[in-house]
Amino acid sequence: MIPCPHCGPRTEIEFVFGRALEAAHAHDDPAAMMRRANPAGWTAEVWRHIHGCGAWIVVERNTATHAVKGTRLPEVPAP
């Protein structure tokens, strides 16, 4: 289950993975775009609630257990 900030807790099949949050913020930096920390543990990713509100959200996920800690709306990146 992934708690969508807009829609509440919804099953994972309603969502689609986008990319790691760090890669999302580096979307226009070709050098950084392909770099991944790829941790075995907690990481932040952007997912889209494609079969729900359609919004992109930040999902805190554990790559080792697939546990989801929480979600939030993306913040304005620092300039």
Add this chain to the structure above:
Amino acid sequence: MSAYRLADGGAIDRDRVVRFTFNGRAMSGFSGDTLASALLGAGVMLVGRSFKRHRPRGVLSAGPEEPNALVGVGEGGRFEPNTQATQIRLYPDLIARSQNHWPSLGFDALAALDAASALFPAGFYYKTFKSPLRAWPLYERVIRALAGLGEPPKLPDPDSYGERFAHADVLVVGLGPAGLAAARAAAEAGLRVIAVEQDFRPGGALLAAATRINGAPSDLFVDQQASALREAGARVLTRTTAFGVYDHGLVGLVERLAEPGQTPSGAIAQRLWKVRAGRIILAAGAIERPLTFADNDRPGVMLAHAGAAYAQRYAVAAGRRVLFVASSDADYAALDALLRCGVSVCAVIDPREMAAIAPPARVIAARAGEHRTETTVIGALGGARVEGARVRRRGVDGTLDGDAMLVAGGWTPTIHLHAHMRGALAYDAARGVFLPQSETDTVRAVGACAGVASTAQCWRDGWRAGADAARALGRSAPDDPSPEIDAPLDEHDGFALPIPPRGADKQAFVDFQNDVTMADIALAAREGYRAVEHLKRYTTLGMGADQGKTSNLIGLHALAATREATPGSIGLTTYRPPFTPVTLSALAHDQTGANLEPTRRSPIFDDLVAAGAVMQTSGLWLRPRYFATHGETLHEAALHEARAVRTAVGVADASTLGKIEIAGPDAGALIDLAYATGVRTLQVGKARYAVMLNDDGFVYDDGTIWRLGAERYLATASTARTAGVLQRLTFLRDVVAPHYDVDVFDATEAWAALVVAGPRAADVLRATLGDVPPMAPQAVVETPALRIARISYSGEHAYELYCRPDAASALWRNLHAAARAAQGALYGLEALEWLRIEKGHVAVGAEIDGRTSATDLGLKAFIKKAPHAGARAAQRPAFTAEGRWRLVGLRSAYGADIPEGAPLVDDAGEQCGRVTSSGFGVGVGGAVALGLMRDGPAHHGAIVTAASATRRRHVRVRVGPSCAYDPEGARLA
């Protein structure tokens, strides 16, 4: 009545005879039988031939671990190969046949392979068929003909399969004593409970034992528990297997409403359940292992507790003179059940000395013919059926007569579902098994699969788990009713480690299904395959339909013995779902054929069909390829349609185009970020062609942007790219620029889109809509019901008309009538392709293939200098390096059609590009194509060959500018 069916007892209904056929022979069993028990009851011991060596095989087990008794059942589309006879509930008119033999089960010519088995040790084909290399195709043909088990069904499955989602506080897997207790405790506490049992009867090990509970046979107790569960609101699913546990408590169940090969009585044959469970209580029990002696695979050698199950539950004797081979005191419980059922046991064989055997076990054995202690079995006698045992006592060999051997080699806990969630396992050296070390987040193992040995303890362990689940959810846990369980030898540990298998006997089978012997394991170890995963892949130990349920642990012990290591230090192979085979039809359920994905239709689909449209798919959409009004071929129709557009007027449906509305104070800013083409200067009432790049800098899509108001835009996207463009726009808005105040809305289905193109387009528009003010190129007019833009894809004077879907049919018919009056025609995708190719317009999937930059496609003029998504990536050096394949136009030098997709080959014979799209240019009068060619624009005027090896066609083509027709755009003015 056959000599093998016992006179009384068993949970079968002797008044209900069930007729079936096996290999064409008419037979009968009783309601309550499995196919295996019915065959055994009818005296059929030989049921199949083994995979590699074609050795005769019989029923080994009474459950889902069965490696031998694999049969094909059913007929036609319902035929199902490799089905375990132990798992099929007997039904009327069942048709079963044995596998892997020729010409017949009794006489199998390929059994010669067994005599030649020295030629086929583990990994033989890696070694044997290496040279000469060119002979491999021949080897492969022969090997493939011999390989494989069972035949796939040749007809489509006629049955329907269902899918259901469910939620549960507690899912209990397995309804033996531990599972029944867990489910009851949880259900009585008021939790939502789903309890599943793969058998068609709950009870588990109780069904095979002479256990009495509360002073009555355990059957009665089991039935009481099952009804108490249902009364407490639990969902009890029998004949249902939990085949896999996945993240977040997701469990896959398959419920078999019809047996394999059976015509379903209801709407569906099987149901796939996807259960989200808060907790999973795993009470899957344990599986008995065979013993490893020479010819231990002879039909008639059976697991001891399977023999007890056939006697107790089905009233079937495995043989008339049974040899019982025990390893520990607990095994004598099975002997007790056999003797109580009236099975004639002529000898009990035990490797231990009499003093080491528990007195109650000795008392039971005294009821059998004789008790041979300090005796080990070193081989089985007989061929198609066991005829006796070779035994050794204190170094002296002898033989014992018998027609069945029931062997007890210790128990392996069924920990698969615990391991699916990567639950930790610990090796119990004293008992030689792996046990769940701790609970995972969701799975708690109880009872025999957690190493709990006795029936009474299993009940208590299960109850505790159910009660704990209740307390964890804030419910008060009910008290354990503590049933009085009277099971012989219940206090003795059935997991006691038997003598570890040793030796390198090539007739001593470990994995029956894959014909892996002790010799194969020794060979693998000798050749360096000493890791357990290597052992598995080199010998195929633990592969196949049974996935080594009876063999993996024996193989691990044998491997450990070759290395003087412990199984704990070597570890197990990875457990993966499914626990038992699941038919693909169940996994696909109703998502097949037309239900596989939705079909999207234009709002005027019926009008298109009525006008003779021949449809083609475009993503999920159906779009007209051409209109066959008078039975024209594709080429004839496209020629007629394209000519109409060039010379008079054409009308087309473009409703599948993506239409994305972008509105809000920052709409312009978002478009500026998302598109590489500048739109800041775009005025209200104007449209502009625009290019979108991907983050990697390559072209992603192209379309038009219409400015409808100060803060209101419409962006069109290619049919196949609409979802992706929407994804990109929302990503940029939500993640990259969340401070923008802008809405993005997919309005694709809110508008129908019709196109009028050709020199007489303005006349048709006026004839249809009345007075339309003259529109300059790129002009946009908006009324509440209609949006019109003067934009062109065909290279002619053209309009795109957007209207409400329910008004589209009338508009389409009026436009069609007006076009006909102007000598025009309807046109489809094929004609549109021809038109855009000679005009040099690129398309997604052909030229825009994710590897072409804006410069490659000749779109540099549409790329702004200001920052936009993908801009920095597009500045990487490779984007401007020499030698890139770039867009060119191709004309057929001598008139022949240009093969689409063909490589372009220069006169030196080197490939220099490829044809991306090809058609007939009605404007230029000849075959035209677009292609990508190395430094293409530098080679205008050159002649190269479009060489299609697959179509065996070589066509000389002249390279030129991409736009062959009206390059000045005079016709658009």
